[in-house]
Amino acid sequence: MTNSVDRRVRASQKRQRLMAAAARVLHEQGVERTTLADIAREADVPVGNVYYYFKTKDELVRAALGEHTAHLDQLTARLDRLPDPRDRLKALVEAWVEQREVAARYGCPTGTLAAELGKRTDGSLDAEAGAVIRRLLDWAARQFREMRLSGANHGEGADEPYDPDDLAVTLVSGYQGMSLLANALRDPGVMTREGARLAGWLDSLR
Amino acid sequence: MTNSVDRRVRASQKRQRLMAAAARVLHEQGVERTTLADIAREADVPVGNVYYYFKTKDELVRAALGEHTAHLDQLTARLDRLPDPRDRLKALVEAWVEQREVAARYGCPTGTLAAELGKRTDGSLDAEAGAVIRRLLDWAARQFREMRLSGANHGEGADEPYDPDDLAVTLVSGYQGMSLLANALRDPGVMTREGARLAGWLDSLR
Amino acid sequence: MTNSVDRRVRASQKRQRLMAAAARVLHEQGVERTTLADIAREADVPVGNVYYYFKTKDELVRAALGEHTAHLDQLTARLDRLPDPRDRLKALVEAWVEQREVAARYGCPTGTLAAELGKRTDGSLDAEAGAVIRRLLDWAARQFREMRLSGANHGEGADEPYDPDDLAVTLVSGYQGMSLLANALRDPGVMTREGARLAGWLDSLR
Amino acid sequence: MTNSVDRRVRASQKRQRLMAAAARVLHEQGVERTTLADIAREADVPVGNVYYYFKTKDELVRAALGEHTAHLDQLTARLDRLPDPRDRLKALVEAWVEQREVAARYGCPTGTLAAELGKRTDGSLDAEAGAVIRRLLDWAARQFREMRLSGANHGEGADEPYDPDDLAVTLVSGYQGMSLLANALRDPGVMTREGARLAGWLDSLR
DNA sequence: AATGAATGAGATTTCATTCAT
DNA sequence: AATGAATGAAATCTCATTCAT
Numbered sequence: 071m072t073n074s075v076d077r078r079v080r081a082s083q084k085r086q087r088l089m090a091a092a093a094r095v096l097h098e099q100g101v102e103r104t105t106l107a108d109i110a111r112e113a114d115v116p117v118g119n120v121y122y123y124f125k126t127k128d129e130l131v132r133a134a135l136g137e138h139t140a141h142l143d144q145l146t147a148r149l150d151r152l153p154d155p156r157d158r159l160k161a162l163v164e165a166w167v168e169q170r171e172v173a174a175r176y177g178c179p180t181g182t183l184a185a186e187l188g189k190r191t192d193g194s195l196d197a198e199a200g201a202v203i204r205r206l207l208d209w210a211a212r213q214f215r216e217m218r219l220s221g222a223n224h225g226e227g228a229d230e231p232y233d234p235d236d237l238a239v240t241l242v243s244g245y246q247g248m249s250l251l252a253n254a255l256r257d258p259g260v261m262t263r264e265g266a267r268l269a270g271w272l273d274s275l276r
Numbered sequence: 277m278t279n280s281v282d283r284r285v286r287a288s289q290k291r292q293r294l295m296a297a298a299a300r301v302l303h304e305q306g307v308e309r310t311t312l313a314d315i316a317r318e319a320d321v322p323v324g325n326v327y328y329y330f331k332t333k334d335e336l337v338r339a340a341l342g343e344h345t346a347h348l349d350q351l352t353a354r355l356d357r358l359p360d361p362r363d364r365l366k367a368l369v370e371a372w373v374e375q376r377e378v379a380a381r382y383g384c385p386t387g388t389l390a391a392e393l394g395k396r397t398d399g400s401l402d403a404e405a406g407a408v409i410r411r412l413l414d415w416a417a418r419q420f421r422e423m424r425l426s427g428a429n430h431g432e433g434a435d436e437p438y439d440p441d442d443l444a445v446t447l448v449s450g451y452q453g454m455s456l457l458a459n460a461l462r463d464p465g466v467m468t469r470e471g472a473r474l475a476g477w478l479d480s481l482r
Numbered sequence: 483m484t485n486s487v488d489r490r491v492r493a494s495q496k497r498q499r500l501m502a503a504a505a506r507v508l509h510e511q512g513v514e515r516t517t518l519a520d521i522a523r524e525a526d527v528p529v530g531n532v533y534y535y536f537k538t539k540d541e542l543v544r545a546a547l548g549e550h551t552a553h554l555d556q557l558t559a560r561l562d563r564l565p566d567p568r569d570r571l572k573a574l575v576e577a578w579v580e581q582r583e584v585a586a587r588y589g590c591p592t593g594t595l596a597a598e599l600g601k602r603t604d605g606s607l608d609a610e611a612g613a614v615i616r617r618l619l620d621w622a623a624r625q626f627r628e629m630r631l632s633g634a635n636h637g638e639g640a641d642e643p644y645d646p647d648d649l650a651v652t653l654v655s656g657y658q659g660m661s662l663l664a665n666a667l668r669d670p671g672v673m674t675r676e677g678a679r680l681a682g683w684l685d686s687l688r
Numbered sequence: 689m690t691n692s693v694d695r696r697v698r699a700s701q702k703r704q705r706l707m708a709a710a711a712r713v714l715h716e717q718g719v720e721r722t723t724l725a726d727i728a729r730e731a732d733v734p735v736g737n738v739y740y741y742f743k744t745k746d747e748l749v750r751a752a753l754g755e756h757t758a759h760l761d762q763l764t765a766r767l768d769r770l771p772d773p774r775d776r777l778k779a780l781v782e783a784w785v786e787q788r789e790v791a792a793r794y795g796c797p798t799g800t801l802a803a804e805l806g807k808r809t810d811g812s813l814d815a816e817a818g819a820v821i822r823r824l825l826d827w828a829a830r831q832f833r834e835m836r837l838s839g840a841n842h843g844e845g846a847d848e849p850y851d852p853d854d855l856a857v858t859l860v861s862g863y864q865g866m867s868l869l870a871n872a873l874r875d876p877g878v879m880t881r882e883g884a885r886l887a888g889w890l891d892s893l894r
Numbered sequence: 895a896a897t898g899a900a901t902g903a904g905a906t907t908t909c910a911t912t913c914a915t
Numbered sequence: 916a917a918t919g920a921a922t923g924a925a926a927t928c929t930c931a932t933t934c935a936t
Contacts, residue, residue: 100395102308105930118897118933127931177391184460185388189306200460236469239457243470247453251445254390254406263442264449290920311905324908324922333906496899512807514720517926530901533928594803596872597795601718612872648881651869655882659865663857666802666818675854676861723909736912736918745910 085123087113092130093137097179101131101186128194131187135195138180139202146209155216156272159241162210163268166245170252170261178249180206203242210238219275232275244268291329293319298336299343303385307337307392334400337393341401344386345408352415361422362478365447368416369474372451376458376467384455386412409448416444425481438481450474497535499525504542505549509591513543513598540606543599547607550592551614558621567628568684571653574622575680578657582664582673590661592618615654622650631687644687656680703741705731710748711755715797719749719804746812749805753813756798757820764827773831774890777859780828781886784863788870788879796867798824821860828856837893850893862886 091113095104106127110117124130145165149158166173176182184199214234248264251257297319301310312333316323330336351371355364372379382388390405420440454470457463503525507516518539522529536542557577561570578585588594596611626646660676663669709731713722724745728735742748763783767776784791794800802817832852866882869875 098395099397100308100392102306103395106932107930116897118899119895121932122895122897176395181456181460182391182395185383185391185456186306188459189304189309189382189388191305197462200462203457203460239454239466240470240473243450243453243457243466245453246456247449247451248445250387250391250452250456251409251449253394254387254409256403256406260445260449264446267446312907313905322922323906324924325920327907327909328920328922331907510807511809512720512804514718515807518928519926528901529927530903530929531899533930534899534901537928539927588807589803593868593872594807597800597803597868598718600871601716601721601794601800603717609874612874615869615872651878652882652885655862655865655869655878657865658868659861659863660857662799662803662864662868663821663861665806666799666821668815668818672857672861676858679858724911725909734918736920737916739911740916740918 084113084115084119088115088120088123088130089133089137092134093179096131096134096183098176101183106130131195132198135180135183135198135202138183139205142180142202142206142209155213156275159210159213159272160269163245163265163272166249167261167265170258170265173249173261174252174256174258177253178246181246181249182253207235207238207242210241211235214238217275237275241268241272244271290319290321290325294321294326294329294336295339295343298340299385302337302340302389304382307389312336337401338404341386341389341404341408344389345411348386348408348412348415352412361419362481365416365419365478366475369451369471369478372455373467373471376464376471379455379467380458380462380464383459384452387452387455388459413441413444413448416447417441420444423481443481447474447478450477496525496527496531500527500532500535500542501545501549504546505553505591508543508546508595510588513595518542543607544610547592547595547610547614550595551617554592554614554618558618567625568687571622571625571684572681575657575677575684578661579673579677582670582677585661585673586664586668586670589665590658593658593661594665619647619650619654622653623647626650629687649687653680653684656683702731702733702737706733706738706741706748707751707755710752711797714749714752714801716794719801724748749813750816753798753801753816753820756801757823760798760820760824760827764824773834774893777828777831777890778887781859781863781883781890784867785879785883788876788883791867791879792870792874792876795871796864799864799867800871825853825856825860828859829853832856835893855893859886859890862889 088109092109095109095112099108106120107117109130110120120130124133145162149161149165152158152161180199180202184203187195187199188197190196211234214232214237219232219237244264245268248260248268251264252260294315298315301315301318305314312326313323315336316326326336330339351368355367355371358364358367386405386408390409393401393405394403396402417440420438420443425438425443450470451474454466454474457470458466500521504521507521507524511520518532519529521542522532532542536545557574561573561577564570564573592611592614596615599607599611600609602608623646626644626649631644631649656676657680660672660680663676664672706727710727713727713730717726724738725735727748728738738748742751763780767779767783770776770779798817798820802821805813805817806815808814829852832850832855837850837855862882863886866878866886869882870878
C-alpha cells in the first residue's frame, strides 16, 4: 500500500530530477552538445529509464523549458508582492544582476536556448523558447501598464503615450543584450554596469 | 598558360566559396546542427575535398568567423568615410535595422555564434566569437571617444564623464538584445522600433 | 528469472568474445590493418555495439593484450606445478615449439604486437605490449633464481655468478628471435631446431 | 644540354631522396602508420610527384626494402675485407651493438618490417622482407662454412658436423631476439649484454 | 516501472590515388 | 616531368532510440 505510493513518489522524483538536470545541463552545454546520457548521469537515472518519462530528447528539452518557465513564474510571483510596479521592475533587474556570474559563463538560459532552438527549420521546438520570453514580456508590460506613464515627446510636439509593450521589449532586450555581452566577454561586470543603467532608465520614466 | 592561373584562381575561389557557405550556413543552422556535408553541398564542393582546405570542422568554423570579421571591417570602413562620429554610429544602427529580416529569422550572426561556441568547455573556439564582438566594441568606443562628450549627471550632482567603453557596451548590447528578441519573437518590427530608440539615444548624448 | 541472468551472462560472453576475437585477429592481421569491423564480424557482434564495451579501438587493443597476459598466466601456472625449475623452463620451450605453425605464419603474438605498438610516438599503447614481455621475463628469472646456478667462467678465471635476469633475457630473446625468423622464412622447422638448442642450453647450465 | 642532364640528375636525386626517406620513416613509424605525405615531406618532394617515381605505396615500401638490402650489402662487403670469417661474424655482432640506441627505439629495420608485412594475406609484399633476412642468413652461413668447424657432440656420441645454415639461423635469431627485447624494454643495454654473449658463443665454436 | 544491452544511421576524418595542366 | 588540387572509399566514433526481460 505505502509501497505503491512510495513508488509513485520515487518515480515522480525521478521525473523531477530529470527535468532539473535537463534545465541545468542544457543551459550549460547547449542542446546539441548535450547527450541524453549527460542528463541521465546528472540526474542519477539510468539512460534506458529516461524513455519511460520522456518519449524523445525533444520532449525532455521541452520539459527543461518548462522548468525555466516555472522559475520565471516563481520570480514574478515574488515580485508581485511589492506594491509599486516600478519597484517590481527594478527588483527584477536586481535579480538579473545577482545572476551575473552564471550569465557571464553561460548566458541567459532562456535567451541562449531561444537562439539555439530558433535555428531549427522543422517545426519541432523552434518557437518554444520564444514563448518563455514572451511570458516575461507580458509580465513586464503589465507592470508598465500599471505605472500609467503619461507619454513621451517623440518628434515634433505631439505627446505620444508610452506603449507598455514597447517598454517591455526595451527592458527585456536590455537584459538579453547584457547577458550575451557579459557571456561573450566573460565579464560579469557588464551585468552590473548595464543593470545600473536599466535601473536608472526605469527611474527616469514618468 | 592562363589555364594554370585559372586553376589557381578556381582553387582559391573554392576556398572562398567554402568560407562564404560556412558563414551563411553556420549562421542559419548553428554550428552543431550543421554537417560538413551541408556546407560542402552549399559550396558545390565534394565533402572529401573540404579537408584539403580545412584540416578540421573547427577550422572551417574559425574561417567562417573570419568571414564575419571581414564583413564587419568592410562595414566600419564604409562608415569611417562619414565625417561625424555620431553619424557613423547612427548609420551603423541603420545598417542593423536593414538586416531586420535576417535577424528575425536567424539572429545576429556573431551573437548567436558567440552564444553557441561560448558553451564549449574545451578551449577550442569558445572565445573566438567573442573576439569579433570585441572588435565591434572597440570601433564603437573609438567613435564615442571622438564625440568628446562632456559627461553625465549620475546621482548626486557630480558631473561624471561618459566612459566611451561603457557607451559602446550599451550600444552593442542594445543591438544584441534587439536581435535576440526579434529572433525569438520572429518579429522584424522589434528591430525597427528598438533601432529608432537607439538612434534617439545617440542623439540625446551631449 | 534465469532469463535475466542469461542476459547478463550473454552480455559478458559478448565482451569475452570480443576480447578473444581481438586477440586472435590482431595477432593475425596486425593492429593497423585490422578494422573494428573485422573484429566485430569475428565475434559476431554488430560494429556499433563494440563501443558499448570498449570506448575506443585502443581500449580493445589493450583488452587483447590482457587476453595474452591471461594466456601467459595460465601457462606459467600450469608449469609451476612441475617441481623442478629447470623442467619448468624446458616445458616452456616445448610449449613454444608446439606453437610452431602459428609462429611460422604470424609470429609471436606478444612480440609482433610489441614491435608494432612500440613505433607509436604518442604515449597511447607503446609500452603496453612490453609489459607482457616483462611479465614473462620476470617469471623466467624466478625459475633461474630457484635453480641456484653456481656461476660462469667469463673471461680470465674469475667465477662470476650467473645473473637470473640476464639468463631470462637470453631465453626470451631466443624465443623472440626464433619466432621472428620462423615467421620471416615461413618455416616452422626453425622453431624445432632452435627450440632444441635452447633446451640443450638450459641443460648445460650448472 | 647540361640542362637535360641536370634535370635527369635532379630527378634521380629525388628518387634517391624518396627511397632514403621511405627507409627511415617506415622503420620509425611502421608501414601502416606512415602516409605517403609523411615520406614526401621528409624527402622534400611534393606529394603528387611521388607517383611519378613510384606507382603505388607498396612499390615505395619495396624500394625501402631495397635500401635496407643495399645497406646490408655495404656492410657485408666491408666485413668481407677481414681475412678471418670468425672475425667477420664478430665484427657483424659489433656493428649490431653499435646500433643499440636505434634498436632500442625502433627495433631492427628489417625484422620489424618483416613482422609487419608478414601479416599480409594478399601476396603483395609479405615475403619481400623475409628475402632481406635470407640474404643476411646466406652471408652468415658462408662465413660459418668457411670456418670449417669440426662438428658438435649432439646426443649419444656421434660426432655430427655443425650445419652452417643452422648456425646462421642461431646467430641471426639472436640478433632479432635481442633487438626485439631491447625495443620492447626500451633498453639498449640488452643489445650490449646479448651482443657479448653472441661474441662469446662465436669464440666457443671449434 | 525499470534497465542494461543493443543497434544502426550518420558524422567526422584520413589517405592512397588520380587528375588536369 | 612535375604538381597542386581533387576525389571517394573506408575507417573510427557518437548517440538517440529501441529491445528484452
